[in-house]
Amino acid sequence: MKKYLFIFKTEFINSLQYVKSFIVGSLSLILIIYIYLNLWNFLYSDPESLINGYSYTQMIWYILFTETLWSCIKGRKIVRDISTDVKNGNIAYQMNKPYNYINYILSKTFADFTFKLLILLPAAIVLGHILIGNIPNFNLLGCLLAIITGILGTMVNVLICISIGLLSFFMEDAAPIYWIYSKVILVIGTLFPIEFMPEIIQPVLKYSPIFAMNYGPAKLFVDFNYDFLIKVLISQVIYLIVFYIITNLVYKKGVKNINVNGG
Amino acid sequence: MSVIEVKNLSKTFKSKVKGKGLKGSIKSIFKPKYKTIKAVNKVSFNVEKGEMVAFIGPNGAGKSTTIKMLTGILYPDNGDIKILGLDPRKNRKKLAYEIGTVFGQKEQLWTHLTPYDNFKFFGAIYDMKDYEIEKKIEELKALFELDEFINTPVKSLSLGQRIRCEIACSLINDPKILFLDEPTIGLDPVVKENIRSFIKRMNKECHTTVFLTSHDVGDIEKLCKRVIIINNGTVVLDDTMENLKYHYLNKKIIDAKMKEKINLDDEKGIKILKDKGYNLKIEVDLKEKNISDAIKLLDPDKIIDINISNTPLEEIISDIYKKDK
Numbered sequence: 001m002k003k004y005l006f007i008f009k010t011e012f013i014n015s016l017q018y019v020k021s022f023i024v025g026s027l028s029l030i031l032i033i034y035i036y037l038n039l040w041n042f043l044y045s046d047p048e049s050l051i052n053g054y055s056y057t058q059m060i061w062y063i064l065f066t067e068t069l070w071s072c073i074k075g076r077k078i079v080r081d082i083s084t085d086v087k088n089g090n091i092a093y094q095m096n097k098p099y100n101y102i103n104y105i106l107s108k109t110f111a112d113f114t115f116k117l118l119i120l121l122p123a124a125i126v127l128g129h130i131l132i133g134n135i136p137n138f139n140l141l142g143c144l145l146a147i148i149t150g151i152l153g154t155m156v157n158v159l160i161c162i163s164i165g166l167l168s169f170f171m172e173d174a175a176p177i178y179w180i181y182s183k184v185i186l187v188i189g190t191l192f193p194i195e196f197m198p199e200i201i202q203p204v205l206k207y208s209p210i211f212a213m214n215y216g217p218a219k220l221f222v223d224f225n226y227d228f229l230i231k232v233l234i235s236q237v238i239y240l241i242v243f244y245i246i247t248n249l250v251y252k253k254g255v256k257n258i259n260v261n262g263g
Numbered sequence: 264m265s266v267i268e269v270k271n272l273s274k275t276f277k278s279k280v281k282g283k284g285l286k287g288s289i290k291s292i293f294k295p296k297y298k299t300i301k302a303v304n305k306v307s308f309n310v311e312k313g314e315m316v317a318f319i320g321p322n323g324a325g326k327s328t329t330i331k332m333l334t335g336i337l338y339p340d341n342g343d344i345k346i347l348g349l350d351p352r353k354n355r356k357k358l359a360y361e362i363g364t365v366f367g368q369k370e371q372l373w374t375h376l377t378p379y380d381n382f383k384f385f386g387a388i389y390d391m392k393d394y395e396i397e398k399k400i401e402e403l404k405a406l407f408e409l410d411e412f413i414n415t416p417v418k419s420l421s422l423g424q425r426i427r428c429e430i431a432c433s434l435i436n437d438p439k440i441l442f443l444d445e446p447t448i449g450l451d452p453v454v455k456e457n458i459r460s461f462i463k464r465m466n467k468e469c470h471t472t473v474f475l476t477s478h479d480v481g482d483i484e485k486l487c488k489r490v491i492i493i494n495n496g497t498v499v500l501d502d503t504m505e506n507l508k509y510h511y512l513n514k515k516i517i518d519a520k521m522k523e524k525i526n527l528d529d530e531k532g533i534k535i536l537k538d539k540g541y542n543l544k545i546e547v548d549l550k551e552k553n554i555s556d557a558i559k560l561l562d563p564d565k566i567i568d569i570n571i572s573n574t575p576l577e578e579i580i581s582d583i584y585k586k587d588k
Contacts, residue, residue: 002387003390006383007388013376013380014373093336093366093369096358096359098389
């Protein structure tokens with residue numbers, strides 16, 4: 001465990017080198033939120049009304065929360081980096097180091113995520129207060145617990161991204177799979193809560209990884225209650241275990257097929 | 264005591280064969296064809312503790328594939344490997360604690376970090392305690408003379424300094440065997456010489472076994488006492504450097520500057536390599552003709568300057584490669 005903490009620490013130090021460029025790059029979050037603010041403002045003709053159980057303020061805070069988490073993790077980069085490692089054989093050179101590759105990527109990714117979250121989350125909370133006011137039914141402990149579930153949900157997302165990247169062992173290009181995955185996640189759970197989806201698929205979605213990844217934590221953030229927290233945590237633990245096993249299996253199968261010649 | 268034992272090691276690769284043009288591309292989607300390439304074929308050798316062995320061969324000979332199997336990166340199809348008594352297939356992680364690797368074309372250091380931070384990082388990866396890491400860093404700093412730039416980010420170092428750090432870093436865990444794959448690639452002659460002296464010193468002071476692949480004859484000649492030549496996936500020569508030179512250095516090259524033109528043709532034991540009128544370069548096969556007879560052929564009275572040298576090791580190795588074809 002100590003070595004993974006060290007990897008985390010080292011990558012965190014690395015991320016600090018890019019603090020200025022990250023802040024500049026994150027300004028787009030303001031633009032995105034401003035667009036959604038206006039869009040939902042139009043849809044909520046009466047700000048006091050509820051759409052699918054969400055008030056206008058809840059809806060904006062929901063998107064602010066999911067978009068912040070989304071901006072802190074670059075799934076496309078995770079997939080692309082692993083694919084590149086697999087294709088150019090670099091992954092082979094990581095194999096003769098005494099660490100687990102999956103844990104190595106997880107530690108590195110989480111260091112970067114932590115660095116970005118420490119900047120973006122306070123900024124997003126300030127932005128939300130300026131644009132729409134307080135978080136509905138604000139409860140400090142509830143908010144903190146929702147953020148923790150957000151982190152766990154991101155971990156599920158990262159494990160899925162790593163699995164997609166590792167598919168490069170078996171196929172030419174894993175990018176189209178990630179493209180489909182990212183668009184599904186963006187629409188379901190990130191921009192729109194599950195309640196906005198057709199009723200027929202809602203029960204399925206509530207048992208899907210989307211519940212653990214973005215919908216559950218974001219709903220907790222805008223409407224915290226302990227019963228729901230337990231449900232989210234249970235689904236997160238299950239999906240973390242399932243995807244950790246899947247990712248390791250894909251990796252183990254992949255490295256047996258590794259084909260690095262030349263040099 | 265053998266630290267590397269390799270017996271009948273074989274590895275084949277399957278590669279897709281595609282037909283010509285659009286038709287061939289479409290056909291290969293529905294009916295892909297593959298060809299099998301035998302990269303390594305029944306390779307066997309042993310390496311003793313503390314030895315410095317050169318493992319050489321032309322491009323595509325199978326040396327990198329072999330080194331990757333020895334370090335657990337690739338799985339062999341057949342054969343047995345024992346590195347320090349461990350099978351790399353089954354004990355890759357355990358073995359990783361016992362060996363060090365430097366692949367000249369691949370960076371392992373984090374470029375934004377200083378060498379010091381990199382050493383700390385890799386020390387932690389190898390589960391070393393803080394005081395052990397610090398002690399080792401002090402040793403490596405002295406051995407590789409890193410004092411001047413140990414706190415400079417790796418990205419700001421010259422290539423030679425970086426390679427020095429790469430090798431030093433691969434020694435952080437006190438490996439019993441160091442695998443060096445083209446460690447001096449891309450370096451200028453002075454830096455190469457420098458790196459070689461560090462490797463030599465490391466072998467002498469730490470008794471680390473060195474398994475080296477290189478295309479640079481200088482690396483091989485100056486570092487290794489034993490050479491294994493691999494070509495087309497099989498070992499074609501496994502001998503000491505001394506024997507290699509003794510058996511293959513039976514030719515001499517004579518470079519002569521003449522007062523006047525002389526007419527000389529190829530004959531038994533004599534091969535004209537260059538004839539530019541007043542400048543002659545001939546190869547003498549000492550099994551066929553002795554050197555004094557060869558000089559007599561040139562007419563000693565007409566010689567202004569003469570230089571007699573051995574065949575360069577590079578040519579000897581190249582001849583061995585060609586013979587094997």
